[in-house]
Amino acid sequence: MLRVTEIFRSIQGESTHAGRPCTFVRLTGCPMRCTWCDSEYTFSGGDHFTIDQIMQKVRDFGCSLVEVTGGEPLAQREALDLIGRLCHQNYEVLIETGGYVSTAGVDDRAKIILDVKCPASGEAERNHWPNLERLRADRDEVKFVIVDETDWDYARKVIAEYDLENRAKAILVSPAWGLIDLQQLANWITESGLNVRMQLQLHKYIWGPDVHGV
Numbered sequence: 138m139l140r141v142t143e144i145f146r147s148i149q150g151e152s153t154h155a156g157r158p159c160t161f162v163r164l165t166g167c168p169m170r171c172t173w174c175d176s177e178y179t180f181s182g183g184d185h186f187t188i189d190q191i192m193q194k195v196r197d198f199g200c201s202l203v204e205v206t207g208g209e210p211l212a213q214r215e216a217l218d219l220i221g222r223l224c225h226q227n228y229e230v231l232i233e234t235g236g237y238v239s240t241a242g243v244d245d246r247a248k249i250i251l252d253v254k255c256p257a258s259g260e261a262e263r264n265h266w267p268n269l270e271r272l273r274a275d276r277d278e279v280k281f282v283i284v285d286e287t288d289w290d291y292a293r294k295v296i297a298e299y300d301l302e303n304r305a306k307a308i309l310v311s312p313a314w315g316l317i318d319l320q321q322l323a324n325w326i327t328e329s330g331l332n333v334r335m336q337l338q339l340h341k342y343i344w345g346p347d348v349h350g351v
């Protein structure tokens with residue numbers, strides 16, 4: 138059984154897949170407590186579903202793209218079985234993970250979108266660095282949420298240290314919602330010369346920042 142907060146169909150709001158119709162399976166629970174977390178409603182509650190029940194709901198929504206997210210989806214080890222089942226059924230599977238739990242054991246066919254937590258999150262000490270070494274340049278993406286210049290400097294350091302421009306399909310730089318001037322972040326990015334992608338959370342512009350399950 139997996140503890141599930143919500144399963145819904147929407148537009149993918151982030152990553153290089155932004156704008157595509159996508160079914161989201163949002164699992165309950167997260168061991169982290171990022172200061173700017175926008176998913177605190179996933180920390181508790183949820184309902185228990187068997188993998189068969191989840192598969193049925195995913196089938197009903199009819200999207201070829203499925204994201205398994207949270208909370209922290211990999212914190213429930215049965216999530217690995219769900220991911221394997223989805224891949225086996227030929228869904229294109231994205232895993233949005235906070236970077237604390239190891240990605241080892243995730244089905245090879247799934248595409249990982251891996252957060253690296255920056256200092257302002259309060260959780261940078263918990264980044265599991267071997268996850269960066271497992272990134273595959275043809276499919277996996279890495280994401281930094283930026284609050285301030287200290288975060289941006291930290292991101293640049295990690296990008297250089299782990300050679301992420303060659304190791305990942307995309308480096309996503311995301312402003313923390315409402316906490317940073319977008320033009321300032323855009324200027325830092327353009328001045329850096331780095332091959333990164335600034336991303337805005339499309340779903341928040343469509344439905345508003347506090348609405349979920351749409």
Ligand code: SF4
Nearest residue numbers: 167169171174208235
């Ligand atoms: S890892 Fe994600 S869900 Fe967990 S506290 Fe941080 S932002 Fe929230």
